[in-house]
Amino acid sequence: MAAIVQFENVGLRYGHGEEVLRDVTFALAPGGFHFLTGDSGAGKTSLLSLLHLAQRPSRGVIRLFGADVVTMPRKRTAALRRRIGMVYQDFRLIPHVSIADNIALPLRIADAAEQDVREAVGEMLAWVGLAHRAEARPATLSGGEQQRVAIARAVIARPDILLADEPTGNVDDAMADRLIQLFVSLNRLGTTILIATHDRQLLARVPGAQTMRIAAGRLTETTIGARPPLRRERA
Known part of the structure; x- marks a missing residue:
C-alpha cells in the first residue's frame, strides 16, 4: 500500500537560526492511527506545520x-x-460567532450550498455531543467543549488526514477519553490520524497505533503497532 505521507531527510529552520528539525524520515500508511510524542520544544508542532x-x-x-x-x-x-x-492546541475558534458557524467555516470557504452546510453542521454537532449548544459563543464553553468544536470544524470537510496538536492537553482524563474515542471513530471511517502529544500515557488508549518519538528535532524511535490500517467506509 502506497504511503499517504513520506518525509525523506527533511530539515527545517526558521530564518537563519539552527535547524529545529533534522534529517526527519518516515512514512504514514493511509488509514493508520499514529502518535508523535516528545517533550515540549522537541519539534512536534514544527513537524505538524510541514504536514499542514x-x-x-x-x-x-x-x-x-x-x-x-x-x-x-x-x-x-x-x-x-x-x-x-x-x-490546534489553542482551538483558534472565532469568538464573535456561534459554534455552529465556527464548524461551518471550511464548507463556506469552499462555497458549499447552504442547505448542505446546515445538514453537515447538524451531523457534526450531534457527533460531538453539542447539538444543544449550537448557538453558543465559544467563550461560554468549557475547554473540552471547545476542543470538540475544533475537532468538528477540522473534519466537516471530510479530510483524508487529520492532524491534532496536544488535543488532550487542557482537559481532564474523562474528557481525554471522550476525545480519543472521537479520533478512533474517525479512523474507523478511514481517516489517517496523527496526534502530537507529550503525554506518553495517551498511547495506551489506542492499542496497535504507530508511535514516533522526536527529541531535539530528530526522530529517535518508531514503533509500528499490530493493528492494520482500516479501510475507508465513506459512501
Missing part, C-alpha cells in the same frame, strides 16, 4: 498523496491542504 503545508522545509523531500509538495507551486497546494484537517 503551513511551512516548507529547508531541505529534503516531502510527498503528500504522492505529490512532491516541496517543488509544487504554492497556488497548487491549496487543493492538497483541503484534504488535511488540523486541530
Whole structure:
C-alpha cells in the first residue's frame, strides 16, 4: 500500500537560526492511527506545520498523496491542504460567532450550498455531543467543549488526514477519553490520524497505533503497532 505521507531527510529552520528539525524520515500508511510524542520544544508542532503545508522545509523531500509538495507551486497546494484537517492546541475558534458557524467555516470557504452546510453542521454537532449548544459563543464553553468544536470544524470537510496538536492537553482524563474515542471513530471511517502529544500515557488508549518519538528535532524511535490500517467506509 502506497504511503499517504513520506518525509525523506527533511530539515527545517526558521530564518537563519539552527535547524529545529533534522534529517526527519518516515512514512504514514493511509488509514493508520499514529502518535508523535516528545517533550515540549522537541519539534512536534514544527513537524505538524510541514504536514499542514503551513511551512516548507529547508531541505529534503516531502510527498503528500504522492505529490512532491516541496517543488509544487504554492497556488497548487491549496487543493492538497483541503484534504488535511488540523486541530490546534489553542482551538483558534472565532469568538464573535456561534459554534455552529465556527464548524461551518471550511464548507463556506469552499462555497458549499447552504442547505448542505446546515445538514453537515447538524451531523457534526450531534457527533460531538453539542447539538444543544449550537448557538453558543465559544467563550461560554468549557475547554473540552471547545476542543470538540475544533475537532468538528477540522473534519466537516471530510479530510483524508487529520492532524491534532496536544488535543488532550487542557482537559481532564474523562474528557481525554471522550476525545480519543472521537479520533478512533474517525479512523474507523478511514481517516489517517496523527496526534502530537507529550503525554506518553495517551498511547495506551489506542492499542496497535504507530508511535514516533522526536527529541531535539530528530526522530529517535518508531514503533509500528499490530493493528492494520482500516479501510475507508465513506459512501
